[in-house]
């Protein structure tokens with residue numbers, strides 16, 4: 394029972410339906426809407442033709458432009474691999490001192506080295522390479538094994554106390570736990586070690602006891618740390634006369650070192666970083682430290 398009629402107020406036709414006395418005007422869809430609908434449909438058909446779109450079974454419509462995300466990624470990868478080849482070659486073939494004098498190379502070292510360091514080393518040595526308890530700072534001029542390029546490169550290659558066949562090996566003996574020195578001797582040695590860098594901190598009584606500590610030191614410690622406690626690079630034993638400490642220079646930390654020993658592990662990187670990367674990191678570390686005059 395529907396009969397279109399003209400609405401007396403708007404002058405438009407109604408749909409002719411009536412629901413409980415309510416009638417609906419026959420308002421046409423506005424033209425802009427029709428226009429955009431048509432355009433988007435056209436556009437999507439165009440895109441289906443140009444680009445990969447519809448999956449069917451194991452394949453999909455490829456589109457006439459031949460666009461393929463995988464090819465794009467592969468192209469990017471091979472481009473960056475080519476770039477990498479260039480500097481890998483440069484960093485492997487060129488002498489370290491020559492690279493160090495080369496501003497272009499060092500600019501590259503500072504940007505790429507920072508990222509390599511962050512990814513591989515900062516968990517232990519800290520983001521700024523300044524170390525922390527148990528992990529030596531790499532920014533000072535104090536070294537366990539030496540800070541020249543060849544030595545750092547070798548440390549990175551074989552690590553310290555690792556499973557590498559040629560690992561650097563260095564252990565601070567557990568003089569207490571192994572019953573080599575009793576607690577009185579260790580106390581005298583702790584005081585003596587403090588006297589090497591901060592003699593002002595000792596009481597008069599402690600200062601009087603220093604000769605005993607010194608004798609114990611010469612008997613038990615100097616073979617690794619040197620007669621003057623200045624450290625011996627060949628055996629990776631740290632300098633005990635400066636302000637740099639791996640495990641802490643307060644009496645408690647030194648006493649703990651003497652009692653339980655220390656054996657820090659620095660992983661080896663021969664399998665995990667390319668020679669070029671290790672050289673780059675070596676240059677990066679040397680660049681962080683104080684510059685030789």
Ligand code: HEC
Pocket residue numbers: 510513514515516517518527528529531535536537538539540545548549553563629639656657658659660662674678
């Ligand atoms: C798992 C922790 C750890 C990671 C990761 C690590 N190191 Fe070490 N590193 C150590 C420890 C511990 C020592 C000191 C070993 C010792 O006490 O004998 C050390 C020592 C060194 C030394 C010798 C310092 C000296 O005085 O001779 C260098 C150089 C070094 N690390 C560089 C690096 C670089 C570069 C990386 C990243 C590729 C790195 N380390 C990653 C723990 C780590």
Ligand code: HEC
Pocket residue numbers: 563564565566568582586610613614615616617618628629630631633637638639640641642647650651655656657658
């Ligand atoms: C066999 C060689 C060896 C002997 C002997 C030795 N040390 Fe050490 N000592 C080391 C090494 C190697 C380290 C570094 C250990 C590490 O970093 O893991 C060290 C570390 C230390 C440290 C910690 C330094 C720091 O920066 O925190 C102290 C303190 C120390 N030794 C004192 C002594 C005293 C005192 C004696 C004598 C009783 C002694 N050492 C005998 C090899 C030795």
